[in-house]
Amino acid sequence: MSATVLVVEDEPAIQELLAYNLRGAGYSVVCVGSAEQAMVRINEMLPDLILLDWMLPGKNGIEFIRLLRQDSRTRSIPVIMLTARVEEDDKISGLGVGADDYVTKPFSPRELVARIKAILRRSLPEASDEILDIEGVKLNPVTHRVTVIDQKNELQEKELLVSPTEFRLLHFLMAHAEHVHTRAQLLDRVWGDHVFIENRTVDVHIRRLRRVLEAAGKANLIQTVRGAGYRFSARSEDIF
Numbered sequence: 001m002s003a004t005v006l007v008v009e010d011e012p013a014i015q016e017l018l019a020y021n022l023r024g025a026g027y028s029v030v031c032v033g034s035a036e037q038a039m040v041r042i043n044e045m046l047p048d049l050i051l052l053d054w055m056l057p058g059k060n061g062i063e064f065i066r067l068l069r070q071d072s073r074t075r076s077i078p079v080i081m082l083t084a085r086v087e088e089d090d091k092i093s094g095l096g097v098g099a100d101d102y103v104t105k106p107f108s109p110r111e112l113v114a115r116i117k118a119i120l121r122r123s124l125p126e127a128s129d130e131i132l133d134i135e136g137v138k139l140n141p142v143t144h145r146v147t148v149i150d151q152k153n154e155l156q157e158k159e160l161l162v163s164p165t166e167f168r169l170l171h172f173l174m175a176h177a178e179h180v181h182t183r184a185q186l187l188d189r190v191w192g193d194h195v196f197i198e199n200r201t202v203d204v205h206i207r208r209l210r211r212v213l214e215a216a217g218k219a220n221l222i223q224t225v226r227g228a229g230y231r232f233s234a235r236s237e238d239i240f
């Protein structure tokens with residue numbers, strides 16, 4: 001699952017340089033030239049990280065971060081500020097309003113990519129290639145296989161057949177095990193869209209995943225939390 005980076009930068013040459021380097025590092029990149037355009041994109045689809053220029057036409061970078069942090073939907077999107085300003089005061093005010101990191105122009109693309117990676121490793125565990133193994137359910141992001149230990153023969157692994165969407169959903173839930181996610185959050189993070197897809201879609205795919213896991217005796221790992229949403233949990237005391 002490649003992470004999406006939204007670049008908010010009004011200088012075309014820098015926009016191009018960023019897009020080139022980020023695509024080269026394997027990210028999906030969306031570029032816009034102002035905070036207003038960025039808002040339009042974010043309403044359609046949540047990016048996994050925002051690279052934000054400080055000086056923009058219209059709303060500046062600081063005002064834009066403030067808006068993002070006020071809205072529960074966008075509050076936790078990591079933001080790296082890009083700026084030509086070098087004064088320590090500016091750096092502090094950028095971090096003070098909630099930027100996660102700060103890069104001064106001219107910047108080294110390699111260093112920028114390293115910083116993006118470091119932030120995404122924390123905020124987006126489902127974008128990592130790490131094999132997840134919880135309660136005998138093993139998910140491999142590289143081979144896209146989900147296997148369980150065979151109940152009759154513990155040395156044998158059995159592959160579970162899931163669709164690409166169900167794989168992404170299971171990957172997300174397992175990477176954030178024990179966390180409860182609302183349907184809207186799952187649509188945003190797994191489908192990339194909470195506007196045009198109905199909440200019911202989540203229920204349908206959860207049901208299918210449970211059916212697949214049930215055949216392996218593992219249906220209780222995906223739990224419904226009444227009034228809140230769904231979670232993947234190794235603790236089975238919860239009734240759904």
Ligand code: CA
Pocket residue numbers: 009010011053054055056
């Ligand atoms: Ca600028």
